Amino acid sequence: MKTILVTVLVAVLVITLAQVEASQLLNGAGATFPYPLYSAWAYDYNKVTGVQLNYQSIGSGGGVKQITARTVHFGASDDPMKPEDQAKAKLLQFPAVIGGVVPVANLENVKPGQLRLDADTLCKIFLGDIKKWSDPRITKANAGIKLPDGEITVVYRSDGSGTTAIFTNYLAETCPSWKEKVGAGKAVKFPVGIGGKGNEGVANYIKRKANSIGYVEFAYAKQNKLDYAQLKNKAGNFVEPGFASFEDAAETGDFDAKKGFYLWLTNAPGKQSWPIAGATFILLAQEKTDVNKKTVKFFDWAFKNGDNKAKELVYVPLPKSLKDKVRAYWKANGMQQ
């Protein structure tokens, strides 16, 4: 009899605890790109507030599907969702952190950051129009360095990814023939080149193949010290990829709260802007105000306290002006007092 009583008591206790736990739990799912950062933020946030955040990195497409089906508290996506799609699925959207894509090459005697490319040249290389590094269209902007006469090998991502989406959106925006022949998306039909799986696959190819060029996420290029190139931005300046140039892009990019911040952050107009950047977004269900308040509280905390952690993990925090816009958006939608 005694043992039964104890068992029942323990069971009741466990169930009550679990309920407390459930109210302190936030479930999110989506993009793989910001996963390391969200989990680092979640770890620190849990220490401060006791709220637990579970984030499943199942891919942007899955994140959109799950929040549309309302099976998670928030979704995350590297793809900005169009205002009309947001309205259709009754979703709210705001950017959480900035990332970017960097062209990297393997050229003998060329140091990181020495190679200079503009949008048109990059596009022609990826279209297969420019076949050799000694092509005058490349050498014109690279008078100071000696480029090899070898044939160019293009390397692209073979798996569907937000990195490819940002990169192809940039090419489609700046280069009409790319838009017409290839288009933009997470997976596109590249006219030339070979495909590597993931950032590591692309980097591995480029390291092994002389005279190759490809594109990887900024964080990956930085951590692995790949030979990145300078790009000419919309303002006409050659810029290096780095925190400053990404922040400049985010600051000058035309994020509009009315459109739910829908924007491909490519070809930003700032003087020092890196042209191939992109925000990664959080999606919330319009009607779930109570849950959204909790989610927003987390991101508000992260905006205040998480910048250093973000930089440590090579993510670019939102600039102050954009954070203020996002906070105003939260208030306007009743998710923050």
Next chain:
Amino acid sequence: MAITLKRKNPVDLIFSSITGLASLSVILFIIGIMYVLVSESSLAIERFGILKFLSSTEWNPVKEDFGALTNIYGTVLTTVLSLLFAIPVAVGIAIFVTEIAPNFLKGPIGVAIELLAAIPSIIYGMWGLFTLSPIMSNYIEPVLKKFTANIPLINILFQGTPMGIDILTASVILSIMIIPFTASIARDSFNLTPAVVKESAYAIGATQWEVVKNVVLPYSKLGVFGGSVLSLGRALGETMAVAFVLGNNHRITTSLLDAAATITVTLANEFAEADNDVYLSSLFYLALVLFVMSFITLAIAKFFLLRAERKYSR
């Protein structure tokens, strides 16, 4: 008489119905999978039809135009090549283990083969990307290219720059993966050869080579064939080992040094980020094609294995 007695026993009745249900669930699972594949791919079936989907080489997510031929081509080519590499080695292993090896070696070799089968395929994939692929591109492929450069027709197979991420590397990895299956089935078939027949052959003065060639192999060729088709089924469906070293290139190439795509590799690479309905549906359609292909190969394998058993187990 024994059966009717069993039926009267309630425990036996429960026992037999539970086992029956367990077996029935397998069939239900297969029907369920088939149903999901067909219903999820119905959008793509409607849009592209069957013949057009199977014969189109287009794979363009941006323009939402999909066809399976490049994927089927890659799947069939890597599978056939890997069988070409694997079967001679596997049959050699089986002959050595059953006929030639001294007893103290049989155990260790058998265990080693089974261990090869126990390695998860993702490990083959990583090993392929970081170890095998540099070896292929630096040493093996340039040599192949050099030797075949002046042979007409064959040199077409080795055109292009050796990158190590190509059909050849993928086939080599696949062949290593399927050797254990082929070898163990071949070994079992060889063991079916009646000892009396072999001993008679030795008694009339046949050499070891002659016994294997004229007695063991003819006796077990159907079994070996069936085993090979079973490995073929496995090679058809293999994903992770190939995904890292094949490149996911939706083009039909004649050179073995080019990247390609198989059905499973396309699914693994593109499923997570397939964001529009036609795209997703086409991926399901591809899976359905693979399901049917696997089904047919397994049916062929079963047919031959059954025939082999009927012929020799008497």
